[in-house]
Amino acid sequence: MTALLSIRDLRVRYRRDGIEVPALKGVGLEVVAGERLAIIGESGSGKSTLALAVAGLLARGAEIGGTLEWSASQSQMPRSFAPPSGLPAISPARGEIGSSADGSSPPATLEIGEGGDDGLISPLAGEMPGRAEGGVPERRPPAIGENQAPRLGRDIGFVFQDPSSSLDPVMPVGKQIAEVACTHLELTWPEAFAKAKTLLQRVRLPDPDSALRAYPHQLSGGQKQRVAIAAAIAAGPRLLIADEATSALDTIVQAEIVALIRRLVAEDGMTLIFISHDIALAASLADRIAVLRHGELVELGETRRLIEAPRHAYTRGLLEAHLGLDAKPLLDRQGASA
Amino acid sequence: MSVLAVSSLTKRYRRGSKPFAAVDDVSFEINPAETLALAGPSGSGKSTIARLVLRLIEPDAGRIAFEGADFLALSGAALRARRARLQMVFQDPLAAFNPRATVARVLDDPLRIHNIATRAERPRRIAALLERVGLDAGLAARAIHEISGGQRQRVAIARAIATRPSLIVLDEAVSALDVSVRGQILELLLDLQRQERIAYLFISHDLGVIRAVAHRVVILDAGRIAESGDARAVIADPQSAIGKALVAATPRLTRSRP
Missing domain, CATH: 3.40.50.300 (P-loop containing nucleotide triphosphate hydrolases)
Structure with a gap:
């Protein structure tokens, strides 16, 4: 068991209306290379904050403490990659990075890349990072250990809940996927476009040739999420983070997307962090489950053990609150007391 | 029937x-x-x-x-x-209500529009509705955007049942x-x-x-x-x-x- 990512004492505080709100209060866990780890919790548990922190996507103004150690030494990137000089300098000690302003004007290649990324990662609160904005978005990843920071898009693929807001509405989806490949894999545009077509086939979009030229609004919700996944894995990231990636989809499409994620993760040997509010869905996919509550890790364990013998009362509560197809209907429970 | x-x-x-x-x-x-x-x-x-x-x-x-x-x-x-x-409750009560309205205002509307209670009676009716859905009557003065999602959905239910x-x-x-x-x-x-x-x-x-x-x-x-x-x-x-x-x-x- 080698850790791809070690999270130690991760603390995040947001500032809202002048009040500091803690979102994560010292969370520590290791993400094992090649595993499917689910992070579950209710609203306010910090599960999305954790995902955003790992991806370096926390909104400006978030205060971060603790360390994230990324094992880039085991990197098995398809080819060596020189990080663009425009990347913000990362102080190895304590999290704070020079903001994007320090990077002065980013190189042209980076600008395209970030534009593509922005298309993918737009739903940050309070930001409208349209393509026109270009440049490096504000990112404040926490301290990274001895190795260089993982780069979003190249090392980490991120799939958001709402593909309608994570895809650029005025750019053909093929181009959005190709941009990621072009930026991170040093491909020529025709190569990147061919890669985009292969990716659309891999995510099983019907008729990839015409899908390449389709705009997001011409696709269904499930198809858009397939496109977002194709873009997320375009550069062959080692870690795929799916943040409530199926929550806006209906049950049938959700099951299809979960199956797709499972297949792609297995085929590419990716590590998966699957963020969900749904303990049953998480259990159907994950090797291990981490339960967060109010910014703290309350339980972490193998899926089967955690489901069958939860150690923490809160985990038990989540299991009891789950209304499965074998649960005793509330109608009966009520009828008994009536 | x-x-x-x-x-x-x-x-x-x-x-x-x-x-x-x-x-x-x-x-x-x-x-x-x-x-x-x-x-x-x-x-x-x-x-x-x-x-x-x-x-x-x-x-x-x-x-x-x-x-x-x-x-x-x-x-x-x-x-x-x-x-x-014939009443309704939707998925997102924050979208269904004016977020800056108070809970009392949200519950006052149906009572007033459908002539269910006089102006003088309404505060008491609002308190009773809140109690009926398991909320503290003190919540009446709070703004919709200040209360939790679960509380908001209870307010939406209170509003729905206000007109019987x-x-x-x-x-x-x-x-x-x-x-x-x-x-x-x-x-x-x-x-x-x-x-x-x-x-x-x-x-x-x-x-x-x-x-x-x-x-x-x-x-x-x-x-x-x-x-x-x-x-x-x-x-x-x-x-x-x-x-x-x-x-x-x-x-x-x-x-x-x-």
């Missing part, structure tokens, strides 16, 4: 230049104190049916009888009066809630149903929730009824292709993993 009887309801839209039926010849009835669930994938017509029943949109064909009267024939004052008996309805349309009303809060809201709905004999048209994509609270279920596919019947029986042994697909896609905690 049924509270609501829908027959041959049809609503067509255009997709580009092609007409298609969002709701296609749908018929069902709901009895007093009964919960009828509408299930189906996205685009199956669930929410369109809800909007037709509420007369937020007009059907192209079909009939809607509400409390025995031809609901589609009503207009003006008669429609407004009848609407007091015989039917409440619940369109994904618990879908956005945390599971712990969801259970409490479902219990509240069942309790209200028992006490007040309210019927629910319960729209959900979640068969687990439907099985927990609904008496009967109608499964829709592309605007048509694929199958219907006793909720537990249908979910235990679905006959239609879409019913089978929905059941198969529902995550199970006991499933043995590959």
